[in-house]
Amino acid sequence: GQQLNQSPQSMFIQEGEDVSMNCTSSSIFNTWLWYKQDPGEGPVLLIALYKAGELTSNGRLTAQFGTTRKDSFLNISASIPSDVGIYFCATLLYNQGGKLIFGQGTELSVKP
Amino acid sequence: GAGVSQSPSNKVTEKGKDVELRCDPISGHTALYWYRQRLGQGLEFLIYFQGNSAPDKSGLPSDRFSAERTGGSVSTLTIQRTQQEDSAVYLCASSPGTGDTIQYFGAGTRLSVL
Numbered sequence: 001g002q003q004l005n006q007s008p009q010s011m012f013i014q015e016g017e018d019v020s021m022n023c024t025s026s027s028i029f030n031t032w033l034w035y036k037q038d039p040g041e042g043p044v045l046l047i048a049l050y051k052a053g054e055l056t057s058n059g060r061l062t063a064q065f066g067t068t069r070k071d072s073f074l075n076i077s078a079s080i081p082s083d084v085g086i087y088f089c090a091t092l093l094y095n096q097g098g099k100l101i102f103g104q105g106t107e108l109s110v111k112p
Numbered sequence: 113g114a115g116v117s118q119s120p121s122n123k124v125t126e127k128g129k130d131v132e133l134r135c136d137p138i139s140g141h142t143a144l145y146w147y148r149q150r151l152g153q154g155l156e157f158l159i160y161f162q163g164n165s166a167p168d169k170s171g172l173p174s175d176r177f178s179a180e181r182t183g184g185s186v187s188t189l190t191i192q193r194t195q196q197e198d199s200a201v202y203l204c205a206s207s208p209g210t211g212d213t214i215q216y217f218g219a220g221t222r223l224s225v226l
Contacts, residue, residue: 042203042217097168102154
């Protein structure tokens with residue numbers, strides 16, 4: 001089936017460092033989404049990308065929709081302790097009722 | 113409430129018992145989705161409902177899993193004869209309609225099958 005490959009699986013960084021994670025697929029998708037999940041909570045949407053090549057920012061977060069439509073990356077600049085959590089990429093299957101397919105997640109730990 | 117509400121937040125059950133998990137979507141949202149999240153994994157789609165249309169059950173892993181949505185609002189996910197591999201967090205999400213990007217998630221029900 002369709003699968004999103006997300007890397008790295010985990011990251012342990014110092015506060016203030018920049019972070020980069022990415023997501024790839026063997027299939028072409030029309031939407032890339034980035035979610036964050038805090039412990040004991042459901043995922044919350046951070047950024048949505050709709051066009052190949054699109055670069056979108058949300059505060060310290062920047063995400064890009066790859067030009068091949070098979071990948072996306074998320075950057076976090078100047079990380080802070082509250083950035084800790086699990087980051088998921090996802091895509092939305094418009095022709096299947098809008099169900100989401102998720103990557104395996106990148107667990108981010110930030111050391112003060 | 114303002115968000116998606118799920119209950120119970122935690123459920124511990126014995127192997128072979130049936131369990132029911134409840135989801136209250138955001139008022140007015142016509143689309144409702146169930147996902148399963150195993151430990152350390154991403155979310156797997158289970159089932160979705162859109163208005164009064166027949167649900168898409170394509171993600172249900174076995175016939176022990178079923179879901180209902182009464183009156184186009186509250187949904188119940190039922191797992192019969194639970195197995196240890198059913199242990200996971202079950203998350204519900206709603207959106208204003210199918211195809212809308214933003215699905216709003218509840219906090220999930222953590223199911224532990226002993």
